[in-house]
Structures are given as C-alpha cells and as structure tokens.
Amino acid sequence: MxxxxxxxxxxxxxxxxxxxxxxxxxxxxxxxxxxxxxxxxxxxxxxxxxxxxxxxxxxxxxxxxxxxxxxxxxxxxxxxxxxxxxxxxxxxxxxxxxxxxxxxxxxxxxxxxxxxxxxxxxxxxxxxxxxxxxxxxxxxxxxxxxxxxxxxxxxxxxxxxxxxxxxxxxxxxxxxxxxxxxxxxxxxxxxxxxxxxxxxxxLQGLAPRAALPAQREKSKTFASKSIEMTSGSDVSTVVVGFHAPPARSSETDVVRVLDCLLSGGHGSHLHRTLRLQRAIAYSTDSTYSRHSNAGSLILYARIAHSNREEVAENLLQSMHDIANGRFSDSDLDRAKHYLYSGTIVSRDDNSRVARSIGLSELLGTHCAHSRVTLEKVAGVSADDLAVVAAKILDSGHCTVVIGAPRARSENERR
CATH class of the missing domain: 3.30.830.10 (Metalloenzyme, LuxS/M16 peptidase-like)
Structure with missing residues (x-):
C-alpha cells in the first residue's frame, strides 16, 4: 500500500x-x-x-x-x-x-x-x-x-x-x-x-483547516432497559444491543470472532439454538459496529408467532453462554474459518479493499496485511472470547421489541 x-x-x-x-x-x-x-x-x-x-x-x-x-x-x-x-x-x-x-x-x-x-x-x-x-x-x-x-x-x-x-x-x-x-x-x-x-x-480550492476532532464517548456503561414499539406487520423483531470495544481496541479481533460465533452462517450459535433447536425464530443475525471511540454489538431475531419475551431472553442467554464458556472447540474453529474465508475473499474485491484502507485511515487503525489479520484471528482463544463477552455483558444492554399491537385480554377490554 x-x-x-x-x-x-x-x-x-x-x-x-x-x-x-x-x-x-x-x-x-x-x-x-x-x-x-x-x-x-x-x-x-x-x-x-x-x-x-x-x-x-x-x-x-x-x-x-x-x-x-x-x-x-x-x-x-x-x-x-x-x-x-x-x-x-x-x-x-x-x-x-x-x-x-x-x-x-x-x-x-x-x-x-x-x-x-x-x-x-x-x-x-x-x-x-x-x-x-x-x-x-x-x-x-x-x-x-x-x-x-x-x-x-x-x-x-x-x-x-x-x-x-x-x-x-x-x-x-x-x-x-x-x-x-x-x-x-x-x-x-x-x-x-x-x-x-x-x-x-x-483540491486546490479547499481550505487546509484542521480536521474535526474525533467524537468522545462519555460513558461505557448504561442502565439496562427494555423498549416496546408497535408495527403494522404480523412479524415481530427482537433486538438486544450492547456496548462493544471501539475500532482502536486491542479486543477488536476477539469481538469479530465472537460476532461470527453468534451469527456466521447456518452453524452459528444463534441460528442453531433459536431456530433449529428451539424453533422460536425464523431468522437471526448479529452486527459488530466500530467507531473511533465507541462500538456496539447488536443481536437480532425475526419471529412470527413466538413469545417475544422468550426470544429476547434467549438472545441475552446466548451472550451468557459464551461468557461462561458454553461453546465447543468446534464452534470456535468454525467461527474462525468463517472470518478467515471472508477475509480471503475480500482480498480480490477492489471495492472492499478500497473501503477497508479508507476506513482504517479514518478510524486511526493500522491497515495490516490480511496475513497479519488472519494470524491475529488464529490466536483468539476460548478464554479470550469468554472474557470479552463477560465485559460486554457488564456494560448493560438494551432490548427492543417491535411487533403488531398485542390483543387485549377480556379484563383489559372492560
């Protein structure tokens, strides 16, 4: 480069x-x-x-x-x-x-x-x-x-x-x-x-004034809360969000593996537990978003007829499972390979490479060769995942449920 x-x-x-x-x-x-x-x-x-x-x-x-x-x-x-x-x-x-x-x-x-x-x-x-x-x-x-x-x-x-x-x-x-x-x-x-x-x-005509300062987050913890919103759809959406390490954190690679463990493909923790084993959600996902001085990890589930509270509890429980080491070596290996393969594929995509090097400059992170990134991912251990998942849980969480208005009971209608 x-x-x-x-x-x-x-x-x-x-x-x-x-x-x-x-x-x-x-x-x-x-x-x-x-x-x-x-x-x-x-x-x-x-x-x-x-x-x-x-x-x-x-x-x-x-x-x-x-x-x-x-x-x-x-x-x-x-x-x-x-x-x-x-x-x-x-x-x-x-x-x-x-x-x-x-x-x-x-x-x-x-x-x-x-x-x-x-x-x-x-x-x-x-x-x-x-x-x-x-x-x-x-x-x-x-x-x-x-x-x-x-x-x-x-x-x-x-x-x-x-x-x-x-x-x-x-x-x-x-x-x-x-x-x-x-x-x-x-x-x-x-x-x-x-x-x-x-x-x-x-760029000759643009002023060379100082760049805008990076935004600073005031707090890494918040009071856990639940929010319920209505929708005209018969399908409900359940989201559980957490603070996560920012782009410049030394724990970024661990959270990337955690994200893949949760939602990387059909063998992922969320898909296996919520859809295949318990059959309470028809689609699941998670997203790790990184800013210069902040980050978030958000877990999703889309459901048709399941109990919304049960789904929210299961999303949260998935994080507790990882924090307590309740995942197999095979789960960890599959998550690493999922991330590894995505990194390899992106190396041949011009637009993804341009996006990656531009964002690295923006966020103040080192744009390492993909080989270095893969070495870091390979070094993530089960203990690393459990420790970082526990830290994320300690920061508090927010649960949001969106769905059709609940039918009122006979007592409520009176």
Missing part, C-alpha cells in the same frame, strides 16, 4: 492489484452526523444527497459518462463520515477520481437544490420508518450511546430535515468540508503518482 499526505492535509492511499482491469475509488469526508451541532441535525445526510445530485450541464455530462461505463457512483452517510464511491475501468481512473472529488468538494447548496433534496431525504426517511429492524437498531443505539453524539441517527430524522434551514446546512458544510478532512482510497490497477496529481489539482 502507498500513502501520500498532501500539504493541505488530505490523504491518499492506494493498493495496486496489477491483474485487475478496473479501479475502485472511495472519497471519504471525516464528518458525519456526530459532527453536527444543534440546529444542524440532518445536515450530513442532506449534504450527501446534494453532492450526488450536482447541478447544471457538468453534472449531466458526468452522469452520462458514468452510464457509458456501466458505473454507478454510490453515497452514504455515517456517524463519523460521508463517503462517495465508484468503480471504473482502469483507463478512466483519472475521470473517476476527479469526478468524485468534484462532487464532494463543490456541492451546490443554493435554494432550489436545497428544497428538492430536502424533500428527497424526507421521502427516504419516511420509507425507512417502515423497516422494523432499522427502527429497532436506532432505538437501541439511542439507549446505548445516550447523551453522546453517537445516539442520533446518522441520517437524521424527518423532524430534523424539515427544521434544517439553508444557513445551518452551509455552516456545517463550511466547517466540515476542508481538505484535511478528505481521505481518498483507491484499489485495483492503480497509478499512485497519477492519482496523486489529480487529487492535488482538484
């Missing part, structure tokens, strides 16, 4: 994969929802939409060029960053880098674009409100990260977007959109020097 730090503070990282015929590019802005201040909530999400939209003939010409390459740029807003990404043929790498940098560094926030994209974001959030898993995760994170900037939804709420005005959006933009907040990552058949020249030229 090659790395260039420019005088204005921007950073370029590339990984050459000579046998590839394409280049995947990630342009990351070190500012997401956690960098918003009061009155700016939702600004990161709206700014991302405006970046993707563009204006005038230049934007239309750029969109046509991407179409001719069958390339579809994507954009997402997270708690600590906004990202634009695209994969283009090797011969078009200068165009790809230049286009994404232009989209990110010169968003047109004038009134007509502002109004149009604010309506688009509001519609997107309205559609998301029908996703029970997304609702449950948002409620869980609000509890886990209470009183910190991580508690707010990365995309804002409909109320945030409707109350956001142009002056507050521009205040967020001027504070966030500086060269020192820019990370450019490229993987595939890359020419580092050529990309460096393109980056330097495109």
């Amino acid at each position: 090659r790395r260039t730090r420019f005088n204005n503070g921007a950073t370029l990282l590339t990984r050459d994969m000579p046998m590839s015929s394409s280049v995947s590019i990630e342009v990351i802005l070190r500012a997401g929802s956690a960098a918003e201040t009061h009155g700016e909530y939702g600004a990161a999400h709206l700014l991302e939409h405006i970046m993707m939209r563009g204006t005038g003939s230049a934007a239309a010409s750029r969109a046509d060029a991407f179409d001719r390459m069958a390339s579809h740029p994507t954009a997402h807003t997270f708690k600590e960053h906004i990202r634009l990404a695209a994969t283009v043929p090797f011969e078009a790498s200068d165009f790809g880098v230049g286009s994404l940098l232009e989209m990110m560094s010169t968003p047109a926030t004038q009134g007509t674009v502002f109004d149009a994209e604010r309506a688009a974001v509001d519609l997107e959030l309205a559609q998301m409100s029908g996703n029970d898993i997304a609702r449950a995760v948002l409620a869980t994170e609000a509890s886990i990260f209470a009183s910190t900037a991580f508690a707010r939804p990365a995309g804002g709420t409909r109320e945030d977007i409707k109350s956001l005005d142009l002056s507050n959006l521009n205040a967020y933009r001027s504070r966030a959109l500086v060269a020192s907040n820019m990370i450019i990552a490229a993987s595939g058949r890359v020419n580092h020097s050529a990309i460096a020249d393109a980056v330097e030229m495109r």
